[in-house]
Amino acid sequence: xxxxxxxxxxxxxxxxxxxxxxxxxxxxxxxxxxxxxxxxxxxxxxxxxxxxxxxxxxxxxxxxxxxxxxxxxxxxxxxxxxxxxxxxxxxxxxxxxxxxxxxxxxxxxxxxxxxxxxxxxxxxxxxxxxxxxxxxxxxxxxxxxxxxxxxxxxxxxxxxxxxxxxxxxxxxxxxxxxxxxxxxxxxxxxxxxxxxxxxxxxxxxxxxxxxxxxxxxxxxxxxxxxxxxxxxxxxxxxxxxxxx
Amino acid sequence: xxxxxxxxxxxxxxxxxxxxxxxxxxxxxxxxxxxxxxxxxxxxxxxxxxxxxxxxxxxxxxxxxxxxxxxxxxxxxxxxxxxxxxxxxxxxxxxxxxxxxxxxxxxxxxxxxxxxxxxxxxxxxxxxxxxxxxxxxxxxxxxxxxxxxxxxxxxxxxxxxxxxxxxxxxxxxxxxxxxxxxxxxxxxxxxxxxxxxxxxxxxxxxxxxxxxxxxxxxxxxxxxxx
Amino acid sequence: xxxxxxxxxxxxxxxxxxxxxxxxxxxxxxxxxxxxxxxxxxxxxxxxxxxxxxxxxxxxxxxxxxxxxxxxxxxxxxxxxxxxxxxxxxxxxxxxxxxxxxxxxxxxxxxxxxxxxxxxxxxxxxxxxxxxxxxxxxxxxxxxxxxxxxxxxxxxxxxxxxxxxxxxxxxxxxxxxxxxxxxxxxxxxxxxxxxxxxxxxxxxxxxxxxxxxxxxxxxxxxxxxxxxxxxxxxxxxxxxxxxxxxxxxxxxxxxxxxxxxxxxxxxxxx
Numbered sequence: 001x002x003x004x005x006x007x008x009x010x011x012x013x014x015x016x017x018x019x020x021x022x023x024x025x026x027x028x029x030x031x032x033x034x035x036x037x038x039x040x041x042x043x044x045x046x047x048x049x050x051x052x053x054x055x056x057x058x059x060x061x062x063x064x065x066x067x068x069x070x071x072x073x074x075x076x077x078x079x080x081x082x083x084x085x086x087x088x089x090x091x092x093x094x095x096x097x098x099x100x101x102x103x104x105x106x107x108x109x110x111x112x113x114x115x116x117x118x119x120x121x122x123x124x125x126x127x128x129x130x131x132x133x134x135x136x137x138x139x140x141x142x143x144x145x146x147x148x149x150x151x152x153x154x155x156x157x158x159x160x161x162x163x164x165x166x167x168x169x170x171x172x173x174x175x176x177x178x179x180x181x182x183x184x185x186x187x188x189x190x191x192x193x194x195x196x197x198x199x200x201x202x203x204x205x206x207x208x209x210x211x212x213x214x215x216x217x218x219x220x221x222x223x224x225x226x227x228x229x230x231x232x233x234x235x236x237x238x239x240x241x242x243x244x
Numbered sequence: 245x246x247x248x249x250x251x252x253x254x255x256x257x258x259x260x261x262x263x264x265x266x267x268x269x270x271x272x273x274x275x276x277x278x279x280x281x282x283x284x285x286x287x288x289x290x291x292x293x294x295x296x297x298x299x300x301x302x303x304x305x306x307x308x309x310x311x312x313x314x315x316x317x318x319x320x321x322x323x324x325x326x327x328x329x330x331x332x333x334x335x336x337x338x339x340x341x342x343x344x345x346x347x348x349x350x351x352x353x354x355x356x357x358x359x360x361x362x363x364x365x366x367x368x369x370x371x372x373x374x375x376x377x378x379x380x381x382x383x384x385x386x387x388x389x390x391x392x393x394x395x396x397x398x399x400x401x402x403x404x405x406x407x408x409x410x411x412x413x414x415x416x417x418x419x420x421x422x423x424x425x426x427x428x429x430x431x432x433x434x435x436x437x438x439x440x441x442x443x444x445x446x447x448x449x450x451x452x453x454x455x456x457x458x459x460x461x462x463x464x465x466x467x468x469x470x
Numbered sequence: 471x472x473x474x475x476x477x478x479x480x481x482x483x484x485x486x487x488x489x490x491x492x493x494x495x496x497x498x499x500x501x502x503x504x505x506x507x508x509x510x511x512x513x514x515x516x517x518x519x520x521x522x523x524x525x526x527x528x529x530x531x532x533x534x535x536x537x538x539x540x541x542x543x544x545x546x547x548x549x550x551x552x553x554x555x556x557x558x559x560x561x562x563x564x565x566x567x568x569x570x571x572x573x574x575x576x577x578x579x580x581x582x583x584x585x586x587x588x589x590x591x592x593x594x595x596x597x598x599x600x601x602x603x604x605x606x607x608x609x610x611x612x613x614x615x616x617x618x619x620x621x622x623x624x625x626x627x628x629x630x631x632x633x634x635x636x637x638x639x640x641x642x643x644x645x646x647x648x649x650x651x652x653x654x655x656x657x658x659x660x661x662x663x664x665x666x667x668x669x670x671x672x673x674x675x676x677x678x679x680x681x682x683x684x685x686x687x688x689x690x691x692x693x694x695x696x697x698x699x700x701x702x703x704x705x706x707x708x709x710x711x712x713x714x715x716x717x718x719x720x721x722x723x724x725x726x727x728x729x730x731x732x733x734x735x736x737x738x739x740x
Binding site for chain 1: 514533607
Binding site: 040041058059060061070073112114117118119120121149150151152153154155156157158192193194195231234235238239240 | 252254255256257258269271273276278280281282296297298299300328329330369370396453454
């Protein structure tokens with residue numbers, strides 16, 4: 001590629017990160033519920049430079065039939081990146097990374113979704129990454145949870161996701177693309193905020209036991225901040241002016 | 245009567261704590277009663293439930309529904325009833341007990357794309373809901389326009405003791421048939437009346453949460469029919 | 471999509487009955503397309519992008535520009551590749567997996583309409599003859615379906631290309647190296663505008679919505695360029711057109727195309 005990156009300062013001595021944030025500050029988050037006409041539920045999220053669309057269909061008949069579960073409904077999830085969503089154009093066919101993330105997101109949502117009352121059906125969650133920028137799987141999950149609620153799929157709790165990480169030997173909240181590439185650790189986390197259950201956690205990098213605890217704590221706080229944005233997105237759509 | 249506390253909720257919201265009975269669309273976590281869908285929670289007597297503001301139709305026995313024929317086998321038709329499951333209309337319901345697949349052709353009575361007014365005859369989760377059209381007032385719908393609304397808005401469209409639907413029908417001279425599943429058929433001899441009725445129905449769906457909606461719709465239709 | 475969810479029979483009958491009177495179910499004139507909304511620059515990281523709404527059909531298009539090897543025998547021009555995919559969230563009947571024949575046809579028709587018009591002067595996009603050239607990759611993602619994906623994807627592609635910025639590359643040590651901070655406008659020679667028409671009975675209608683799409687006997691997509699000449703045609707559907715109807719479709723595509731070209735000219739970047 002032959003391009004030399006200028007040395008970016010990940011964390012200066014005033015505690016300011018490369019994009020001007022402090023160590024506990026998440027990027028700008030915006031969520032809108034109910035943005036598609038045909039999907040049963042949908043949501044659009046902008047999380048930093050991530051731009052992601054989520055659509056839900058279901059519960060509905062399962063095709064092919066042999067996938068159906070006679071006792072309860074199943075959840076299917078597809079995380080897919082558009083070719084133009086990343087710096088170098090990506091082949092439209094699903095990559096191994098996308099397949100893994102699809103599975104991890106599905107398993108983050110499954111504890112929340114209540115499909116016991118819908119045997120022989122499937123709830124399909126489709127996530128399209130229009131522009132990616134570090135932490136896309138968390139942003140995708142945040143949009144998917146809002147889309148599921150928009151569709152009226154019964155859920156035990158919302159699912160809110162946010163990543164924390166380590167840059168310049170410091171635990172920070174919500175790492176962006178540069179911090180992901182040049183930093184020391186990346187830990188995406190998803191939380192069911194009212195039930196207090198963590199349903200997604202992965203780690204890329206090396207952490208001491210103390211850093212690990214601090215990182216989980218930081219990410220959980222981030223999840224709670226995201227939860228407020230998800231709540232407002234649903235309130236804006238369904239409750240008019242949001243008056244109780 | 246008005247000892248019902250109401251609140252807007254989203255999934256995961258704690259509605260209340262204590263020894264209450266968990267009714268529809270809530271679940272228990274310790275002593276907390278938690279909403280499972282976006283809707284309006286109601287705490288009444290000893291029970292707690294949530295009335296959903298979104299979601300597909302859940303079939304209940306005896307519900308009046310409108311279905312669209314999707315396909316058929318040699319023994320039954322499959323209907324789209326805006327639910328997680330297709331509605332099954334057995335051929336015997338239409339042709340009678342001595343229905344013979346070799347002689348009686350299903351398509352002679354109903355084919356793909358036909359609209360039917362029907363009732364849920366049986367609904368248990370282990371199989372697809374059974375539909376019947378063997379009553380007067382039920383059967384193939386020969387004219388009218390289908391409009392789809394969220395099933396959660398059907399009570400609003402009907403109104404208290406039918407006040408909303410009567411308001412629309414008398415102002416537009418249209419006949420409105422409302423399925424509990426959110427499929428609604430509107431027919432009118434007057435094309436203008438038809439359009440006004442459709443507009444009114446869409447408005448009720450969009451503004452279901454707004455108070456005094458019946459008066460607003462009355463104004464909307466009254467001023468239009470100048 | 472040529473196949474779609476079941477349309478109820480009463481609606482089909484109404485569409486056909488109204489057309490016999492020269493009217494359409496949504497009140498449009500026979501040759502009137504739906505409202506077209508174009509926003510460019512919606513994917514800032516891509517070199518060009520646009521979101522198009524044609525009625526309730528929505529398409530997001532992104533343009534990536536990057537150096538590539540030229541096609542064999544075409545070492546004196548850049549590469550242009552245009553794709554289209556229908557996202558499963560666009561409609562309940564869309565399946566995941568490799569694209570079916572409908573989607574492949576959609577992508578190839580959109581690609582051909584732009585390529586055959588010569589919209590981009592590919593000879594201006596050579597870095598090292600026979601060795602490295604500039605590749606322009608236009609990818610369409612359909613996010614909501616309400617009929618006529620051919621035109622929606624085509625308009626999204628044209629708007630994205632018009633508003634895109636092409637980086638500058640220098641050859642250093644025999645390899646293209648990006649020069650930061652320098653961009654040029656794409657070498658555009660003409661604006662191809664596609665117009666898709668459906669035939670229901672004896673009537674030709676422009677820009678069918680999803681309901682009309684499900685009742686069509688046949689359809690045709692005709693692309694014209696800025697000079698008012700026809701540069702691409704695709705007929706689809708399982709019935710045909712008479713010769714007179716084809717001539718009429720040609721005339722409609724030129725007239726309606728001109729109106730849409732005026733909208734397209736106002737798109738940012740040109």
